Amino acid sequence: MKIFPMLSLALVAGLALPGTTHAADQTVTLYEARADGAGPSVGTIRVEETAYGLAFHPQLAGLPPGLHGFHFHENGSCAPSTAANGNVVLAGAAGGHFDPKAAKHHGEPWGDGHLGDLPPLYVNADGQATQPVLAPRLMKLSDIAGRALMLHVGGDNHADHPAMLGGGGARLACAVVGGAAPLQPEAGLDTLLRVHAVGQQIYECGKDAQGAWAWLFKGPQADLFDAAGLKVGTHGAGPSWALNDGSSLVGQVQATAPAPVPGAIPWLLLGVKARSGTGLLDKVSAIQRLATQGGVAPAKEGCTAATSGQAARVAYAAEYVFWAPGPAAAR
Numbered sequence: 001m002k003i004f005p006m007l008s009l010a011l012v013a014g015l016a017l018p019g020t021t022h023a024a025d026q027t028v029t030l031y032e033a034r035a036d037g038a039g040p041s042v043g044t045i046r047v048e049e050t051a052y053g054l055a056f057h058p059q060l061a062g063l064p065p066g067l068h069g070f071h072f073h074e075n076g077s078c079a080p081s082t083a084a085n086g087n088v089v090l091a092g093a094a095g096g097h098f099d100p101k102a103a104k105h106h107g108e109p110w111g112d113g114h115l116g117d118l119p120p121l122y123v124n125a126d127g128q129a130t131q132p133v134l135a136p137r138l139m140k141l142s143d144i145a146g147r148a149l150m151l152h153v154g155g156d157n158h159a160d161h162p163a164m165l166g167g168g169g170a171r172l173a174c175a176v177v178g179g180a181a182p183l184q185p186e187a188g189l190d191t192l193l194r195v196h197a198v199g200q201q202i203y204e205c206g207k208d209a210q211g212a213w214a215w216l217f218k219g220p221q222a223d224l225f226d227a228a229g230l231k232v233g234t235h236g237a238g239p240s241w242a243l244n245d246g247s248s249l250v251g252q253v254q255a256t257a258p259a260p261v262p263g264a265i266p267w268l269l270l271g272v273k274a275r276s277g278t279g280l281l282d283k284v285s286a287i288q289r290l291a292t293q294g295g296v297a298p299a300k301e302g303c304t305a306a307t308s309g310q311a312a313r314v315a316y317a318a319e320y321v322f323w324a325p326g327p328a329a330a331r
C-alpha cells in the first residue's frame, strides 16, 4: 500500500520532541513508517491516565483524511521487518496486536479482544488529528510502557471479518511508548523473549571515586517470569541472565534513558558481552530493560562512616526484552 504523499511533507513545528511531564501523562512522538526505518515525525499524542481509562490526545498532521485503525502492538520497536516471502513489512518489528491475555482475536476497545485494540483515530479533511479517544480497558501508563502505538492506513471495524485485524492494512505511523530513540535495537532484530523481573537492586555504602560516602551499586538479584507467571530464570550481577533451559548471557550497557515514572531506575539498551550454555538465549544480541519500577539507591545521607560496608536492598521490577536476528511475525 502507498503512503499518502502529504505525509512526508508535513511536520508539526514544535511538537516533535518526546517529553514526559508528571506521572499521570506521557507524550509520545509518532514517526512515519518507512521501508528504511522511521521517517519524519507526524506529531505527538499525549496519553493521560483518567478514572475511565487511558485517554489519547493527538496533535498530528499530514495524514490521509478519514478514520485510521489505532492499536498497541506488542514490541517496543517501529523498525521494518522482512516477511517470510521476502517483502518488507513497515514497522513490522512492532509485532502483532498487544494481547497479554491471549484473547487471540480483534475486537472492540471495550470488548474481550486484544487489549491493544483502541478506537480509531479521526483525521479531518486538512489531514489533522486532534480528536481524543479513550481506551477503557487500559488504566495505567505502566500497562503500555515499552509497547508500540500504531496508526494504520485504513479504518477499523473492530472484527476479524471481512478482513483480519479490523481491515486497517499497512502500518502508516508508529511510536514507541516511553522508548527513547537510543534504546532501539539495531534493524534486523526481532523480539525473541520478554520476561518480567521481580527482585532487588543491591547497593553498598562505601567511598566513591571522589572519596565521598555513597551507595555504590553492587548488582541486581531478581527472578524472571514469563507471561503466564511461571519462573523461567534468574537475573544477577554482571548484569547476567540465566534461563532454566541452561542458556545464559552477560550484558553490557550501551544506552540509558530516564524512566517515564518517578523513583524508577533508568531504562537500558544492552549488548551481549558473553554467553554460555545452549538454549533460547543463544542468538540474543540485544537486551532492553523497560517498564522499570523502584530500584533507586537510598538517600545518600544514610551512608556515612558509621554505616560503611552496609548493604541496601531496594525492591524493583522491570521487563527484559531479548532481541535476536530473524524475521518478525508479519501480522
Ligand SMILES: [Cu+2]
Pocket (backbone or CB within 6 Å): 069, 070, 071, 072, 073, 097, 150, 152
Ligand atoms: Cu495495529
